[in-house]
Amino acid sequence: MSIDRRKFLKIAGLTGIGLGLSAADLLVKNAADASVASHAGSRAATRLGLVIDVNKFRSDADYQGIIDACHSIHNVPTLIPEKNNPKNEVKWIWNDTYNHTFPDQVNDYHPEGLLKKPFPLLCNHCDNPPCVRVCPTKATFKRSDGIVAQDPHRCIGCRFCMAGCPYGSRSFNWVDPRPYIKKLDTNYPTRTMGVVEKCTLCVERLARGLEPACVEASNGAIVFGNLSDPESDVRKILNVKFTIRRKPSLGTLPSVFYVMGGDNHVG
Amino acid sequence: MYNGGKIIAGLIIFLGLVAYPFYSNMGRSIEKANPSLDTPIINQLEKKECVRPKEIMRTEHMKVLDEWRDAVVREGMRGTMLLGGRIYEKSLQNGCMVCHSNKAQFCGECHGYAGVKPYCWDCHFVKEEGLL
Numbered sequence: 001m002s003i004d005r006r007k008f009l010k011i012a013g014l015t016g017i018g019l020g021l022s023a024a025d026l027l028v029k030n031a032a033d034a035s036v037a038s039h040a041g042s043r044a045a046t047r048l049g050l051v052i053d054v055n056k057f058r059s060d061a062d063y064q065g066i067i068d069a070c071h072s073i074h075n076v077p078t079l080i081p082e083k084n085n086p087k088n089e090v091k092w093i094w095n096d097t098y099n100h101t102f103p104d105q106v107n108d109y110h111p112e113g114l115l116k117k118p119f120p121l122l123c124n125h126c127d128n129p130p131c132v133r134v135c136p137t138k139a140t141f142k143r144s145d146g147i148v149a150q151d152p153h154r155c156i157g158c159r160f161c162m163a164g165c166p167y168g169s170r171s172f173n174w175v176d177p178r179p180y181i182k183k184l185d186t187n188y189p190t191r192t193m194g195v196v197e198k199c200t201l202c203v204e205r206l207a208r209g210l211e212p213a214c215v216e217a218s219n220g221a222i223v224f225g226n227l228s229d230p231e232s233d234v235r236k237i238l239n240v241k242f243t244i245r246r247k248p249s250l251g252t253l254p255s256v257f258y259v260m261g262g263d264n265h266v267g
Numbered sequence: 268m269y270n271g272g273k274i275i276a277g278l279i280i281f282l283g284l285v286a287y288p289f290y291s292n293m294g295r296s297i298e299k300a301n302p303s304l305d306t307p308i309i310n311q312l313e314k315k316e317c318v319r320p321k322e323i324m325r326t327e328h329m330k331v332l333d334e335w336r337d338a339v340v341r342e343g344m345r346g347t348m349l350l351g352g353r354i355y356e357k358s359l360q361n362g363c364m365v366c367h368s369n370k371a372q373f374c375g376e377c378h379g380y381a382g383v384k385p386y387c388w389d390c391h392f393v394k395e396e397g398l399l
Contacts (some may be wrong), residue, residue, distance in 0.1 A: 146345075192389035
């Protein structure tokens with residue numbers, strides 16, 4: 001059978017169109033799968049989170065109490081002010097001002113008390129965590145219970161997650177942290193130079209049936225529970241109190257909620 | 268041969284460098300590793316039994332640790348093991364090193380002999396020793 005030039009070009013052209021269409025079909029299907037996957041987390045049976053009522057923090061000791069409770073049991077080094085370089089600081093839970101915490105809340109006439117009040121900050125254990133997406137080794141990953149966990153064994157110290165996290169929840173060990181641990185907790189390992197660390201929502205305590213250390217030390221100001229369970233303590237509070245989350249416009253869907261307003265109304 | 272002298276001299280230097288590990292260790296006797304089981308807790312045990320048979324632990328302990336690490340850190344499977352009346356946690360620091368509290372004489376013996384430097388101790392430590 002002979003084939004002339006015209007016939008060959010026709011067949012080649014049709015083949016090209018066919019291949020192109022099947023490739024396009026695959027692309028569309030993959031994109032659809034990806035969009036489903038990015039929202040699948042919110043329907044998970046367990047999504048652990050916290051509700052923080054700042055009005056229940058009344059003194060500096062209340063704030064320092066939760067920080068000490070967390071940092072002491074996780075061997076978090078105190079690199080400020082000893083090293084006096086803000087970049088060296090390692091923190092799992094810390095405080096900042098309202099304006100820094102909620103930069104989306106633009107209002108010329110915020111209550112003065114609110115602007116002066118420190119807000120306790122920690123990893124938001126986002127439902128759509130950007131740190132997990134950018135980690136090249138999957139050292140940071142989302143557990144089935146919603147906790148954004150970190151496996152220091154796999155961390156290569158690239159700090160992509162620090163760039164990805166819009167909340168500053170991650171710290172890098174620029175120096176060997178061991179000399180800066182005030183009091184060693186022998187049940188928990190330390191970290192080494194060159195890895196990133198952050199709040200783990202106390203996975204090791206949850207495994208023993210305990211609540212996270214900050215929750216325990218907060219005298220009821222921080223409530224822990226399953227956000228997917230309508231009967232849980234956190235959902236009961238979210239049902240009756242107005243709460244906001246940090247930087248909602250970024251779409252990270254934090255699992256840490258801040259109760260606003262509280263009980264102190266203008267007479 | 269062009270530049271024969273230089274080539275032969277170069278070859279001799281090259282072979283000398285490559286063979287350095289062999290002749291530098293020649294005639295040197297290295298003591299066999301002898302990990303010690305002499306710790307307070309192991310001495311108290313009626314039946315000296317580890318989480319796996321001795322022969323397996325000797326060659327595969329790193330794989331056991333690796334499996335535990337993935338199970339605990341990544342899957343949250345922190346199951347404990349009951350063995351000879353003792354509960355063992357799937358943990359290096361809170362499991363293995365509770366009995367084997369003599370890190371230098373137990374781990375260090377073979378690791379030193381085999382010339383391996385595992386980085387476990389960059390983060391983990393023996394409770395009694397603290398951060399040495």
